[in-house]
Amino acid sequence: MSIYVDADACPVKAEVEKVGTRHGLRMFIVSNGGLRPSQNPLVETVIVPDGPDVADMWIAERAGPGDVVITGDIPLAARCVESGAQVLKHNGEALTAANIGNVLATRDLMADLRAADPFRQGGGKGFTKADRSRFLDALERAVRAAAR
Template identity: 45%
Template sequence: MSTPHIYVDGDACPVRDEVFRVALRLSLPVTVVSNGSRGVRLPDGVRRVIVEEGADAADDWIVEAIGPNDICVTADIPLAARCLAKKALSVSPRGHAWTEANIGGALAGREISRHMRETGMETRNAAFTGADRQRFLVALDAAVAAASRPAPPTFRIPPGGF
C-alpha cells in the first residue's frame, strides 16, 4: 500500500500545525491548497498550491488531485463528500471523521442551516477549543492508520461457480 498524502483545505484551517507535526513524524507528504497565500509560513517539504479566486477552486483542485486512501483535512462538508466519493478519507479540524455512513446527514444538516440563515435566523459554530484540537489529532492518527492498512483481499466467484 502506498503512503497516504494529506491535502489541507488551507483557507482558515486552524489545525495546520498539527497536520505538519503528524506528517513530519510519519514522513507523509502534505499539500496545502488555498485561494491566497494568507501569509502563512509552511515548513520545508510542505507543498503550497494557490488556486485562482473562485467559489470552489481550491475544492476542485483537491478533488482532482486526491486519490484512494489519501486524506483531506477540511471543515467543508461538500468537499468531504467529494473526497469520499473518490475513496479518500476526510477529517474535520474538530476531529470528526467523515464517512459514507455520516456524510449524507451532514449534508442535509448543512442545507437546513443554510435555509435557516436565508430566513433570517442566526446560526453559529461553537468556538474552536483545545479539546477540538485534541480530537483532531486522534482522528488524524486514526485516518492515517486506516489509509496505511492493506486492503482486504477480494475473492471472486468464477463464472459458473466453484
C-alpha cells in the same frame, strides 16, 4: 499517501504538519493565498486562483484512496469520500460514506434556516483545546488506517 488540507480558515495546519512529518507523508496546503509557506520539505503550499471553490476543486481532483483530506467544507468532503479518501473536519469528526448524506442534509437545512431569518445572529461554537486534541487523535488514526 498524501494529506490534503483545505487551508482557508483551517485552525489545524500546524497539527497536520506535525503528524504528517512524523509519518513522512507529503502534505498539500491548498488556499487562495495569504498563507506563509512552510519550510518543511514534505509540505507543498498550493496557491490557487481566486474564485468560488477553486481550492476545493483542486483537492477533489487529486484526493483518492489512501489519502487523507482535512476540510470543513461539506460538499468537498462528500466528493472526497466518494473518491475513497478519508476525510476529517477540523474538530476531528470523521466524514464517511455512512454519515456524509446526513451531514449534507443538515448543512442544507441550516442554510435554509439562516436564509429564512436574516436577523439571526451568531454562529457555531468556538474552536477549543479539546477540539484540537480530538483532531490530533483522529488524524493519527486516519493516517494509520489509510496506510493499511
